[in-house]
Amino acid sequence: MAAAALEHSKETIASRVVDALRDDIITMALKPGDVISESDIAGRYGVSRQPVREAFIRLAQQGLLLIRPKRATVVKKISPIGVRQSRFIRESIEVEIIRRVAGQPSDDAADVLTRLIADQEAASDANDSRRFHTLDELFHRTLARLAGVEYAWQLIDDHKMQLDRVRYLTLGVSSTQRAIAEHKQIVEAVAKADPTAAETAMRAHLARAELLLNQTISDFPDYFE
Amino acid sequence: MAAAALEHSKETIASRVVDALRDDIITMALKPGDVISESDIAGRYGVSRQPVREAFIRLAQQGLLLIRPKRATVVKKISPIGVRQSRFIRESIEVEIIRRVAGQPSDDAADVLTRLIADQEAASDANDSRRFHTLDELFHRTLARLAGVEYAWQLIDDHKMQLDRVRYLTLGVSSTQRAIAEHKQIVEAVAKADPTAAETAMRAHLARAELLLNQTISDFPDYFE
DNA sequence: TCTGGCGCCCTTCCATACAAGAATGGCATT
DNA sequence: AATGCCATTCTTGTATGGAAGGGCGCCAGA
Numbered sequence: 237m238a239a240a241a242l243e244h245s246k247e248t249i250a251s252r253v254v255d256a257l258r259d260d261i262i263t264m265a266l267k268p269g270d271v272i273s274e275s276d277i278a279g280r281y282g283v284s285r286q287p288v289r290e291a292f293i294r295l296a297q298q299g300l301l302l303i304r305p306k307r308a309t310v311v312k313k314i315s316p317i318g319v320r321q322s323r324f325i326r327e328s329i330e331v332e333i334i335r336r337v338a339g340q341p342s343d344d345a346a347d348v349l350t351r352l353i354a355d356q357e358a359a360s361d362a363n364d365s366r367r368f369h370t371l372d373e374l375f376h377r378t379l380a381r382l383a384g385v386e387y388a389w390q391l392i393d394d395h396k397m398q399l400d401r402v403r404y405l406t407l408g409v410s411s412t413q414r415a416i417a418e419h420k421q422i423v424e425a426v427a428k429a430d431p432t433a434a435e436t437a438m439r440a441h442l443a444r445a446e447l448l449l450n451q452t453i454s455d456f457p458d459y460f461e
Numbered sequence: 462m463a464a465a466a467l468e469h470s471k472e473t474i475a476s477r478v479v480d481a482l483r484d485d486i487i488t489m490a491l492k493p494g495d496v497i498s499e500s501d502i503a504g505r506y507g508v509s510r511q512p513v514r515e516a517f518i519r520l521a522q523q524g525l526l527l528i529r530p531k532r533a534t535v536v537k538k539i540s541p542i543g544v545r546q547s548r549f550i551r552e553s554i555e556v557e558i559i560r561r562v563a564g565q566p567s568d569d570a571a572d573v574l575t576r577l578i579a580d581q582e583a584a585s586d587a588n589d590s591r592r593f594h595t596l597d598e599l600f601h602r603t604l605a606r607l608a609g610v611e612y613a614w615q616l617i618d619d620h621k622m623q624l625d626r627v628r629y630l631t632l633g634v635s636s637t638q639r640a641i642a643e644h645k646q647i648v649e650a651v652a653k654a655d656p657t658a659a660e661t662a663m664r665a666h667l668a669r670a671e672l673l674l675n676q677t678i679s680d681f682p683d684y685f686e
Numbered sequence: 687t688c689t690g691g692c693g694c695c696c697t698t699c700c701a702t703a704c705a706a707g708a709a710t711g712g713c714a715t716t
Numbered sequence: 717a718a719t720g721c722c723a724t725t726c727t728t729g730t731a732t733g734g735a736a737g738g739g740c741g742c743c744a745g746a
Binding site (some may be wrong): 508 | 698699700701702706707708711
Binding site for chain 4 (some may be wrong): 498499500514517528529530531532533534616
């Protein structure tokens with residue numbers, strides 16, 4: 237925990253504490269199982285306990301913290317079941333999305349997606365994992381936008397944080413080459429207006445995450461329930 | 462707002478306030494657009510502002526309240542876009558569920574579902590709308606359980622509250638007969654182990670909600686954005 | 687040595703006081 | 717009559733002190 241002096245903006249203190257803590261949790265600066273307390277964090281950021289408490293409540297609702305009344309507050313360990321179910325939800329939605337996109341194809345769609353893949357290849361060549369994953373997220377978000385349900389993507393953002401923690405642990409591991417190849421298959425199916433092929437490619441793409449999860453669990457057993 | 466003296470249990474005051482307020486909102490005792498304040502609710506329940514404030518935060522995260530800093534807190538109006546997107550998510554997941562259930566059929570599945578439909582018919586004959594909708598929810602939840610993703614159902618419960626408010630407004634309107642007939646089609650497809658037919662039936666079942674939504678918007682325009 | 691009880695310390699939870707922004711209505715000025 | 721300013725009074729946001737409860741270790745007794 238580096239974390240000194242959250243930069244002051246016009247937002248409320250509570251909001252800034254939420255952002256700071258969430259970032260620390262996703263980047264594993266705060267590890268699953270770590271015990272924190274209101275006064276602890278309050279002292280660390282030089283604020284009172286009240287806004288910290290409110291931050292705890294919000295993060296607990298997002299599934300990142302576990303408040304044990306009168307006992308303590310801990311960074312929630314990652315639940316393999318929760319991760320799989322979150323992925324089930326994501327897969328359900330993404331399959332529906334890719335069907336729509338492939339079902340009503342436009343030249344724009346394929347173009348935009350192709351360009352994104354090119355960027356990803358550049359990031360991969362430069363070994364810039366962070367940027368690669370940012371572009372990966374953008375790829376999927378773009379599909380949602382093309383399907384006209386970008387707003388729905390925001391709704392599942394909460395669940396996605398569970399997946400993000402796992403992904404952060406696999407930053408150096410995941411094979412970017414393979415992901416790119418899979419993305420190409422998806423775009424290809426979209427260009428051909430073949431919903432079934434698109435669905436198959438998307439399922440394969442998402443299924444690979446299962447392998448990564450299992451490896452990550454054995455690499456960091458303490459971080460999981 | 463009837464609402465006196467929330468019954469005391471061992472839970473925290475904040476939790477009880479959350480439950481009470483959420484119930485008031487979903488049952489339209491608190492109407493979309495109503496302005497409430499921390500001290501208002503605090504006085505009404507005879508507690509201090511603090512737990513009420515925490516309840517507001519939690520309900521705001523669930524999309525039921527809108528906290529306008531330093532200004533006021535209002536019961537959020539229902540967003541037609543949000544409702545449609547929530548339904549999109551639900552439809553995506555339910556289609557995936559029904560495919561799985563129909564894909565790996567069991568005698569139990571059809572039996573349990575058939576029994577639930579019988580109960581629904583009884584409730585419909587008795588004109589018990591509340592019970593009918595409770596059974597309706599149980600029907601879909603059972604499908605999730607049969608697909609082995611009951612936990613995922615919990616994850617979308619938050620989004621479902623948006624739909625619940627609309628559904629409450631349509632309590633006397635919705636044609637229970639039709640819903641029952643659609644449920645029968647679904648079970649039939651499951652019994653025949655026909656995923657495609659099951660999917661079609663499920664989509665039709667969920668699509669009918671769109672009509673209800675449009676009618677509800679014109680019936681209660683003030684409750685929507 | 688083992689076991690049960692008691693007290694201390696830690697936590698979250700609640701209450702209260704104060705601070706600061708925002709809206710509204712009255713009043714003065716033009 | 718219209719308009720701009722200012723004070724009053726709401727609201728939510730923050731700080732702080734104490735209350736209530738759970739965990740843990742020391743200590744006494746068997």
